[in-house]
Amino acid sequence: MESFFKVRKPQEVLAMLDRFGPCGEETLHLDDAFRRVLSRDLVSPEDLPGFCRATMDGYAVRAKDTFGASEGLPAFFQVTGEIRMGEIPRRSVGQGEAMRISTGGMLPGGADGVVMIEYCQPLDSETIEVSRTISPLENVIQPGDDIQKGSLVLPVGHRLRPQDLGVLAGLGFEQVPVFREPKVAIISTGDEVVPVEADPKAGQVRDINRYTLGAFCRANGAIPVFKGICPDNFERLKSLVEEGLEKADVLWLSGGSSVGTRDLTLAVFKTFDDFELMVHGISISPGKPTIIARIGGKPVVGLPGHVASALIVAEVFMAPLLANLSGAKEIDGPHGRRVMARLSRNIESKSGREDYIRVRLEREKGELKAEPLFGKSGLISPLVEGNGMVKVDVNTEGLYEGDLVEALLFR
């Protein structure tokens, strides 16, 4: 077995992954752009609103005509009509005049404010009594008040949320430029691995990683390209890696819980001319035996074989890598999936590495409680019981019951 001769600290690994950039651009209709990442700054082509609008139901008036009006001393207005939604008002408002207007309606000429319906009392069909003074522009938004023509609406690298799509629709962006979703070639390796539909013999296990890593890609805005299961065979693995690199932007090879596979992975990577080894081991647990290299400018990654380790390496390093390949400025949307939680038990850890402990997060009296899930190494059920993980920093020897810790939520 080759020992890990380029063991890196997590921060170093993350810095290296920043070398990789977005995969390309495409243009999509708004209907297809949810969760996609903008590839350009979007600048507003027009003012929003485009005209002076009421923000309340009421009467459009000249504000100064209400000055001094109060419940004890109301002002009287002559109602000269009603403004229809979506139409330009047919007349202007003069001194002492008012027009009925609904929220979103266009203000008539002459008017510079809206008195809310609550403060208007009809006296007869043509007269209202106004019991409140309004200031100019009250209950009104003017052209550009919301978004000004020429201003930056959303920046490159922003992942589009429902409200972003709405605002873009409001500004007339029917199509938007976005980065292409990265394609991830996924290969599961190991002589013991059989497909889900197989009936495993003693000694064999079904391919768990394909499904876990495939869905992980989808959760991170990437497209999995499954290349199947590869036995521990040099030629077969080499040809699968070649195929994967042709069809995808990044290649994940998982497996190699056995020593033979680990060595094989690296041996195969090394046969490529433009191979550059970046990381051979990371000082985290679980997940140390991770290999990250570059072939022809594309990242190729050897993930640990055990699904728990593979998923933690994916959360910690592959999510940022996919964000880089997607052009996304933020990995998990604007807020991240990091929450503060109160630890329910002590966690021991070895200094010199980052430890990731699976936890079960539960809400208790308005606070999140993190219950560490211990158990024999090699189990997969804690991943299903758990809904997040807590990091124990490299220079910490453990965390204590009652500590407020940061947890990364699983998806």
Added chain:
Amino acid sequence: MESFFKVRKPQEVLAMLDRFGPCGEETLHLDDAFRRVLSRDLVSPEDLPGFCRATMDGYAVRAKDTFGASEGLPAFFQVTGEIRMGEIPRRSVGQGEAMRISTGGMLPGGADGVVMIEYCQPLDSETIEVSRTISPLENVIQPGDDIQKGSLVLPVGHRLRPQDLGVLAGLGFEQVPVFREPKVAIISTGDEVVPVEADPKAGQVRDINRYTLGAFCRANGAIPVFKGICPDNFERLKSLVEEGLEKADVLWLSGGSSVGTRDLTLAVFKTFDDFELMVHGISISPGKPTIIARIGGKPVVGLPGHVASALIVAEVFMAPLLANLSGAKEIDGPHGRRVMARLSRNIESKSGREDYIRVRLEREKGELKAEPLFGKSGLISPLVEGNGMVKVDVNTEGLYEGDLVEALLFR
């Protein structure tokens, strides 16, 4: 204008929405089941692992042969072979014998533990020195240690995450029973609304809600069915509502910022024989003028016209409704999207209603800071600047700078 005669408290509304259940079942391949909701309890058809497996690289031995071994007084073992991955070991381990084994390999007969490679020193090609005592079953998992045959793997109502799919693959579930995704008919109403591709005239605005609500559906595991824009016309709206109810499981009609549209919505709903009005106004702000009814067992909802109000009503009430229609036990996955944050400014509120304030959440010294986004009513840009919202409870008159508050993260 009809006044709101069935104004309900938010908790009452949520309780009413619990009357609606899942839309139906279907069976999907694991590749298509990410984020879908299980429609049945899944019980394990077999033990996992199915055989006794090593969880470390090392040597399989009889544990008792190591008793007393230490660095000062190592035990000697005869190496009788290597266990190949995926295969049944060809021979058993006898007293004083050891077989080389990799993580995931099948334990040979006779062996009941694995000594980690680090504690094994080869002396010659057939002999190793072991410097550590192991206990029986150390570094080994036995059949069913992870998941027992007949045990509940995942319950009905669980939304499938990457690791869940992995575990299901490990147990041989190639297909899984899930609830159908609810279909949501979406209609935007109002004489002033024009499609995104139109060049709005003065007084007109583009359809913002279609895109916001459509993506909101997708974010909540539902399928939007767009029925287009409807002017304030009784017959036209009635026929669109009929069509929508035929094709979808729930109908959302947004618009009615104008008084006329609000009345029209209710008038149209009332023409259906099996119409039952559930909610006519909710004591929240924004979002009060919300109508929820039931036609032929399907929920029909009149959402506010302004996108900010519509999105908040969607987050607070429509997400739980879609969870009910999806059969999901948890609205936002296992953890929710609720985080604790420190308020950066005072928020005033009227007692007697729940207020939802848009906030910008930012991480500051390991804590989330929530900056309230105030501004004129009727603006949409705060939705884009914001990434969450804070609730001010019905009996609270406000929140103070420095308060630790719960924020709901936008998607």
